[in-house]
Amino acid sequence: MIKVSVVGAKGRMGSHVVEAVNNASDTQLALALDAGDDLTQITPDNTDVVVEFTVPSVSLNNVLTLIGQGVDVVVGTTGWTDEKLAQVKEAIAQGPKPDAQKVFIAPNFAISAVLADYFAVKAAKYFESAEVIELHHPTKVDAPSGTAIHTARGIAEARKSAGMSPVPDATETDGGSRGQVIDGIHVHAVRLRGLNAHEEVLFGNAGEQLTIRADSFDRTSFMPGVLLAVRKLAGDAPTGVTVGLDHFLDL
Ligand SMILES: NC(=O)C1=CN([C@@H]2O[C@H](COP(=O)(O)OP(=O)(O)OC[C@H]3O[C@@H](n4cnc5c(N)ncnc54)[C@H](O)[C@@H]3O)[C@@H](O)[C@H]2O)C=CC1
Numbered sequence: 419m420i421k422v423s424v425v426g427a428k429g430r431m432g433s434h435v436v437e438a439v440n441n442a443s444d445t446q447l448a449l450a451l452d453a454g455d456d457l458t459q460i461t462p463d464n465t466d467v468v469v470e471f472t473v474p475s476v477s478l479n480n481v482l483t484l485i486g487q488g489v490d491v492v493v494g495t496t497g498w499t500d501e502k503l504a505q506v507k508e509a510i511a512q513g514p515k516p517d518a519q520k521v522f523i524a525p526n527f528a529i530s531a532v533l534a535d536y537f538a539v540k541a542a543k544y545f546e547s548a549e550v551i552e553l554h555h556p557t558k559v560d561a562p563s564g565t566a567i568h569t570a571r572g573i574a575e576a577r578k579s580a581g582m583s584p585v586p587d588a589t590e591t592d593g594g595s596r597g598q599v600i601d602g603i604h605v606h607a608v609r610l611r612g613l614n615a616h617e618e619v620l621f622g623n624a625g626e627q628l629t630i631r632a633d634s635f636d637r638t639s640f641m642p643g644v645l646l647a648v649r650k651l652a653g654d655a656p657t658g659v660t661v662g663l664d665h666f667l668d669l
């Protein structure tokens with residue numbers, strides 16, 4: 419049995435993870451902690467893998483603490499920058515198991531979203547224009563979504579590798595309607611009661627358009643991916659920091 423502790427256990431995602439861990443035949447819940455709890459209760463004696471779903475403002479500190487505790491971590495919280503990833507790598511190097519520590523961060527655990535992201539990167543070099551629209555529930559604290567940032571960066575990287583010019587855009591006045599520009603790709607965020615987590619990637623050429631859309635209607639959609647990551651970390655996942663569930667899929 420894989421012993422799993424959950425940090426952020428009272429949240430929308432954390433509570434689903436607690437249920438998924440309790441229901442799976444090869445995992446058992448160790449500790450379920452939330453804001454105000456002492457994470458140093460989590461040790462290699464009681465936990466094989468920690469799942470962290472909290473808020474972007476605290477996630478880095480939680481991960482650094484958990485590395486210090488010598489436990490492997492699956493992170494679903496958003497807000498990861500290159501600077502934060504560098505701090506995680508440094509903490510691993512200075513931590514109790516520099517050669518064995520595993521930290522896995524997924525912008526999105528839903529297979530639909532991971533595949534949409536993958537297909538978007540494949541399509542990117544064939545289209546002159548590309549824009550990303552993410553649509554979420556109105557209780558989400560961050561915008562744009564971590565997934566949309568990841569998708570935009572992937573498209574930008576593919577365009578750069580293909581030697582493409584910037585996307586065409588004749589806008590002269592913009593009060594914010596053109597969205598946030600991430601590595602040259604415009605990203606738009608919608609917040610609407612009734613939605614859960616959705617993303618559309620729009621590609622355009624003269625006379626044609628490709629739309630790639632992923633819809634997570636319910637948070638249960640993330641749980642197979644979370645459990646896959648837990649099993650990989652307890653098994654043959656690489657040491658160090660890995661970003662993206664695509665690394666654990668046969669794509
Ligand atoms: N990677 C993925 O597939 C997904 C990622 N997310 C991300 O997961 C994060 C959490 O989302 P939700 O569960 O919807 O948020 P939420 O607000 O429902 O839950 C966050 C939980 O973290 C707790 N928390 C706050 N500070 C804490 C601390 N210092 N230590 C421990 N717990 C603390 C809160 O009390 C709350 O229970 C967000 O960044 C969201 O974007 C959400 C869905 C899927």
Ligand SMILES: O=C(O)C1=N[C@H](C(=O)O)C[C@H](O)C1
Pocket residue numbers: 496525526527554558559562563564565566614615616
């Ligand atoms: O907050 C959410 O709900 C989600 N957050 C993640 C993100 O920001 O990409 C993943 C998914 O979109 C749901």
